[in-house]
């Protein structure tokens with residue numbers, strides 16, 4: 001485990017092409033020890049530039065979720081370095097980590113993770129309130145985001161009264177609440193039927209067009225087709241990378257039968 005500090009270290013990474021939104025070097029996570037040890041993430045290097053969408057695909061158990069959890073500060077790495085907007089974030093203290101999760105990373109999970117007792121708009125405004133925005137500003141921003149995901153009319157519904165696709169759209173709106181520089185999505189369509197998958201896919205495309213930086217782990221080739229780059233992962237490591245056109249108008253989008 002790395003040493004921790006409650007301040008985000010100001011260790012910049014200079015790069016001729018500009019500072020990437022996310023830079024990862026030699027990232028590792030192992031579980032257990034001895035014969036039962038699992039190397040879930042085993043030496044990952046990655047740069048994601050501003051406004052880039054990167055998709056990661058790979059077989060079950062290859063370490064995709066663990067990777068996102070490490071990048072989103074939900075789990076601690078066993079080794080390696082991570083910079084978010086040029087700031088070193090691996091090994092930061094709990095307070096700084098919590099702040100980073102609230103304001104710098106938007107997380108979209110396969111199973112939505114909405115607060116069931118809060119309405120859609122209350123779910124979406126929560127991160128902004130936790131980040132210290134005024135109730136009025138947080139509510140205005142939440143209403144705007146729900147409008148963008150096509151759910152303005154359902155703002156006061158509880159999650160239990162929403163379909164899977166609608167829940168994921170609320171979750172996506174919530175992820176954008178604090179305008180994070182990076183959105184991490186873990187199988188965002190994994191629990192959705194194909195109609196709802198297309199709805200969510202459209203939203204990712206539109207986010208991509210608007211310049212949101214995104215890292216998406218997915219089993220769905222249609223989602224991956226919206227990316228600029230597609231990375232294949234096996235046994236905790238990246239084994240292949242393909243540059244796509246980005247957006248479902250790209251070559252792969254055509255292959256999987258999506259129209260724009």
Ligand SMILES: Nc1ncnc2c1ncn2[C@@H]1O[C@H](COP(=O)(O)OP(=O)(O)OP(=O)(O)O)[C@@H](O)[C@H]1O
Nearest residue numbers: 031032038039040059060061062063064065066067
């Ligand atoms: N908390 C944990 N303790 C022990 N082993 C773990 C833990 N979390 C994950 N693993 C192991 O790490 C490896 C990677 O798991 P991970 O969930 O990251 O894979 P994945 O590629 O996301 O799989 P899926 O596509 O099925 O969600 C697997 O072998 C898994 O069993």
